Amino acid sequence: MGTTVIAVIAAAAALIIGIILGKLIFAKNTRKITEEAEEQAQKIKxxxxxxxxxxxxxxxxxxxxxxxxxxxxxxxxxxxxxxxxxxxxxxxxxxxxxxxxxxxxxxxxxxxxxxxxxxxxxxxxxxxxxxxxxxxxxxxxxxxxxxxxxLSAEEARSQLVETLKEEARTQATAHIQEVVEDAKARANKEAKKIIIQSIQRTAAEQTIENAITVFNLESDEIKGQIIGREGRNIRAIEAATGVDLVVDDTPEAIVLSSFDPLRREIARLALQRLVQDGRIHPARIEEVVEKTKRQLEEQVMEIGERTVIELGIHGLHPDLVRMVGKMRFRSSYGQNLLMHSKETANLCGIMAAELGLNPKLAKRAGLLHDIGKVPDEETELSHALLGGKLAEKYNEHPAVVNAIAAHHDEEEMKYVISPIVQACDAISGARPGARREIMQSYLQRIKDLENLAIAFDGVEKAYAIQAGRELRVIVESEKVSDADADRLSFEIAQKIQTEMQYPGQIKVTVIREKRAVNVAR
Known part of the structure; x- marks a missing residue:
């Protein structure tokens, strides 16, 4: 027990000594740290x-x-x-x-x-x-x-004024003529260029249609079959087609006569089928004619569709397309109407393109400008006004309607393409070889041309030559001077231009000569 107590006391003493030593060491370290901190603070400061x-x-x-x-x-x-x-x-x-x-x-x-x-x-x-x-x-x-x-001063003044007036009139006429010619040359330069380019860029073949169609036969024996017993077959054909059949002495041919080309075509096709079939009697004739009419109607529609596709025209009413096809079987002054309309449409498109306008609209108006010539029903209206009514009925553009109705000056032109259609119509119809002119109207035009020149004072004779392309005027040398001849030529040309209608142009030549004749005896 005593040993235990001693051990405890020794342990306690050792613990106390350790604590005291630790405190001493901590105090020493604390002073050291404090010193170092002070030194650091001094450095930082x-x-x-x-x-x-x-x-x-x-x-x-x-x-x-x-x-x-x-x-x-x-x-x-x-x-x-x-x-x-x-x-x-x-x-x-x-x-x-x-x-x-x-x-x-x-x-x-x-x-x-x-x-x-x-x-x-x-x-x-x-x-x-x-x-x-x-x-x-x-x-x-x-x-x-x-x-x-x-002379008094007033009389002398009057004479001087009259002399000056006459001189001024002569000089003014010459000057006016020069100015007019220069203005025409300048103003029409671009127009002529466009028209010439349009004509040169358009080539169209024209066929001359007549009032008769010749149906060729293989032999004259077939004529008897076509005529039939007591002429019943030929009467049946004429009644069904509305065409006159002329069976004369012409070998191997029958003449179909009618002013309606569509009827003549129906009669020609029906005759061709009857001759090929060989069965020619009234019942068969009526059957073949009706069938031919239906097929021709389909052909008319096909021609119209092909034409509008060829010209690049879209959205045309079917009735107008059918009328376009009917133009193939119509003619105007010997010029095929469809060919004329196609040519006019192409010219309109080219001219409108040259002028910076809408060529499609101009083509449309050019193609339809003569549809009034192929109506389903006859009316008293002119073909231009009737065509305008039809175009309006089928909801065509107002510019197209006006161009159709006004292309013969029967209605006021309200759109730019109207004069273009009129000009292209004249170009297609007036060019050489496009149309035939009736002899009576041609002679009347020649006569009117000569009478117009003779009506002027001092004119002795007037002759229209070169098919009316030139007018030669012979004047009396005593009444007309050289200066008056220039003025007379200009005035006659102006009067012809304002009062007459003619294709192309007319050259006016005034001839003045002085002849002195004596006889030596």
Missing amino acids: AEAAVAAENLKKDKLLEAKERFLQLKSAHEKEVLQRNQKIADAEGRIKQKEQSLNQKNENAQKQVQENEAIKENLMRQIELVNIKRTELEKHQEEHIRRLEKVAG
């Missing part, structure tokens, strides 16, 4: 003082630089303002000098004007004196002239 001093120096430098910059900018601004003020003062001084100079010049001008005014007044007085003297001399001169000439 010294560094902070140095940094603060450096920062203070930097800020002072920056402040000085900023102050110098502001000072420099201010001085520069002050200099600029001073310069502006100086410039303004200089301009003001210049203006003052200029105004002073102008004022001096104005005063000098006033003085000069006063001097000029005085001079003018003196000159006016002198002119008035001279005028009075001149009038006295003129009156004296007129009295002397009247005494010498035996």
Whole structure:
């Protein structure tokens, strides 16, 4: 037990000694740490003082630089303002000098004007004196002239005026003719160019249609079958087709006569089928004619569709397409109507393109301009107005309707393409070889041309030559001078142009000659 107590006491003493030693060591370390912290604080304080001093120096430098910059900018601004003020003062001084100079010049001008005014007044007085003297001399001169000439001043003046009028009229006529020709050449230059280009770019074949169609036969024996017993077959054909059949002595041919080309075509096709079939009797004739009519109607529609596709025209009403197809079997003055309409449509498209207009609309109007010639029902309206009504009925563009109705001047032209359609229609119809002219109307035109020239004073004879393309006028040399001949030629040409309708152009030639004839005996 005693040993245990001693051990405990020893352990306790050792523990106390350890605690005391630990405290001593901790105190020593604490002092060391404190010293080190103080040293570190002193270092940091010294560094902070140095940094603060450096920062203070930097800020002072920056402040000085900023102050110098502001000072420099201010001085520069002050200099600029001073310069502006100086410039303004200089301009003001210049203006003052200029105004002073102008004022001096104005005063000098006033003085000069006063001097000029005085001079003018003196000159006016002198002119008035001279005028009075001149009038006295003129009156004296007129009295002397009247005494010498035996004419009063009014009579002499009248004669002089008439002479001057005649001379002025002759010169004016020549001048007007030159001006008109020059204006026509200039104004029509582009138009001629466009028309020529349009014609050259369009090539169309024309077929001449007649009022009869010749149906060829293999032999004359078939004529008897076509005529039939007591002529019943030929009567049945004529009743079914509305065409007259002329069976004469012409070998191997029968003539189909009708003013309607569509009926003649139906009769021709029906006869062709009957002859090929060999069965020719009234019942068969009616059957074949009806079948031919239906097939021809389909062919008409096909021709119309092919035509509009060829021209690139879309959205056309089926009834209008059928009328276009019917044009194939119509003719106008010997010119096939469909060929004429196609040619007109192409010309319209080309001309509209050259002028910067809508070529499709112009083509449409050109194709449909003569649809009034192939109506389903006959009316009293002209073909132009009827065509306009039909186009309006089938909701065509107003420009197309107006172009159709106005292409013969029966209605006012309201759109630009209307005169184009009229011009292209004339180009297609008036070109050489396109149409046949009725002999009676041709002779009447020649006669009217000659009568128009003979109606002028001094004209002795007039002859229309070269198929009416030239008019030669022979005048009386005693009544018409050379200057009058130029004026007469111009006036006749103008009257022909305004009063007559003719294809192409007419050259007017005035011939004046003086013949002296004597006989030696």
